[in-house]
Amino acid sequence: MKKDLQAIQPDRPNIITTEIEAISFYRKMDTKATVAEMIAGKYVLVEEFYSNGLQVLAELKRNLLLKHKDKSFQGQRDYRAAFREASHRLLLKVKDNKLIVKKSPDTGWLELLYPDVSEFYVSFPEVQGMNSSWQWYEKGIEVKTLNLTLHPYYGTYFPTRFDHLKLFDKWLKKYEGSKENAIEIGVGSGVLSFQLIQNGFKNIFATDTNKNAIIGVSEENKRLGFEDKITLNHGDLFENCDVKADVIVFNPPWLPAKHQLEEGIDKAMYYEDELFPRFFEQAKEHLAPNGKIVLIFSNLAKVVDEENTHPIIEELRNNNRFRKELHLKRDVRASSRRTKRRDSRDTEKVELWVLAPKEKK
Incomplete structure (x- = not known):
C-alpha cells in the first residue's frame, strides 16, 4: 500500500503552458471595459501589481450581481457559476514557482504542486484558492474534539464547524462493541x-476518491504516528476493501448535485443520485454480523x-437491509461568532444515524 501511495500524484489547478492571446491589464485601465x-x-x-486583479474581480462581481438578482439558493448558485466561468479568464503568470506581479502572496503550493513546470499561466481565483489553502496548511486548524491541530492538504475538504464532530464524539464515548476493525x-x-483511533479502534481502512485527501492524510499519519493504524486507499466507496468492519463511518456530501461534479471538494459537498x-x-x-453503520448527515438539502428527499430515510423506507438503531440531532452554529445568518440555514441541524443489519428470518 505504501508503494501505491507514493505513486499518487496530486490533483492541481489547471494551468496554461503555451503562449496565449490575452489583454494586459494595468492599474489605470478601464476596468468596466476589461470585465x-x-x-x-x-x-x-x-x-x-497583484491588487490589480482584485480590482478586476470586484468590478466583475458588481457587473454580474446586476444581472443575477435572484437571492434564492438556486439563484445564488447560478450567480456563482457565472462568476466562476468569467473569473477564470483572469490570469497571472508564474515563473520559477513565483508569481511575477508585485506585492503578490508567497504561496508554497506553487512549488509543491508544480515542481515540473518552470513557467505557466494560472487563473487568479485558483491563486486565491491556493493562497487561502496554504495559510490553513501552514497555520493548521485546531479540532477541539481531537485536541489536535490538523494541516489540511490542498484541495481537501476540512471542517470549519464542529457540531457534527461533537455528535460523533458523543456516540463514540458510549459505544461498547468491538473496536477491532x-x-x-x-x-x-x-x-x-483520528476520532476512531482516539476512542480505541485498532485498525481503520480509510478510502477517498480524492487523491489529495489520501496524500494529506498520509502526511498527517506520519506526523501523528498513526501509520500502523490507518490503511489508506484511493478508490470509490469500498473499492479494494476486503475488510469486515465492526463500524462503517460515512460523512457523505449533504447536498444533491444539480450540475456535473468535478473531482475533489465538489464531490465532498454534493452527491449524485x-x-x-x-x-x-x-x-x-x-459489515460484521453485529456491525454498525454510522452516518453523519444534515437536513440542509430539505x-x-x-x-x-432524505436519502437515509429513503433507504430505511424502501429497502429491507437495515434498521434504525439511533438518530441524534444537533443545531448548527455559525462558523464564526461574527456571522449573522440572513437565510433559512438557521434551521439546519446535523444528524447522526446508526443503522444495524436487519435480522434474517
Whole structure:
C-alpha cells in the first residue's frame, strides 16, 4: 500500500503552458471595459501589481450581481457559476514557482504542486484558492474534539464547524462493541478516522476518491504516528476493501448535485443520485454480523428545497437491509461568532444515524 501511495500524484489547478492571446491589464485601465471582454470570452493578464486583479474581480462581481438578482439558493448558485466561468479568464503568470506581479502572496503550493513546470499561466481565483489553502496548511486548524491541530492538504475538504464532530464524539464515548476493525468512506482530512483511533479502534481502512485527501492524510499519519493504524486507499466507496468492519463511518456530501461534479471538494459537498444506493448495497457486504453503520448527515438539502428527499430515510423506507438503531440531532452554529445568518440555514441541524443489519428470518 505504501508503494501505491507514493505513486499518487496530486490533483492541481489547471494551468496554461503555451503562449496565449490575452489583454494586459494595468492599474489605470478601464476596468468596466476589461470585465466586458472577460464576460465575452477573452483572457485578461494581470500586470504590475497583484491588487490589480482584485480590482478586476470586484468590478466583475458588481457587473454580474446586476444581472443575477435572484437571492434564492438556486439563484445564488447560478450567480456563482457565472462568476466562476468569467473569473477564470483572469490570469497571472508564474515563473520559477513565483508569481511575477508585485506585492503578490508567497504561496508554497506553487512549488509543491508544480515542481515540473518552470513557467505557466494560472487563473487568479485558483491563486486565491491556493493562497487561502496554504495559510490553513501552514497555520493548521485546531479540532477541539481531537485536541489536535490538523494541516489540511490542498484541495481537501476540512471542517470549519464542529457540531457534527461533537455528535460523533458523543456516540463514540458510549459505544461498547468491538473496536477491532473500522472503515471510513470519504476520509477527507482524516478527522473521523483520528476520532476512531482516539476512542480505541485498532485498525481503520480509510478510502477517498480524492487523491489529495489520501496524500494529506498520509502526511498527517506520519506526523501523528498513526501509520500502523490507518490503511489508506484511493478508490470509490469500498473499492479494494476486503475488510469486515465492526463500524462503517460515512460523512457523505449533504447536498444533491444539480450540475456535473468535478473531482475533489465538489464531490465532498454534493452527491449524485446513485451515491447512497451504491453505498448501502456495498456496506451490507462489508459489515460484521453485529456491525454498525454510522452516518453523519444534515437536513440542509430539505432546508434549501423542501422537494428534496432524505436519502437515509429513503433507504430505511424502501429497502429491507437495515434498521434504525439511533438518530441524534444537533443545531448548527455559525462558523464564526461574527456571522449573522440572513437565510433559512438557521434551521439546519446535523444528524447522526446508526443503522444495524436487519435480522434474517
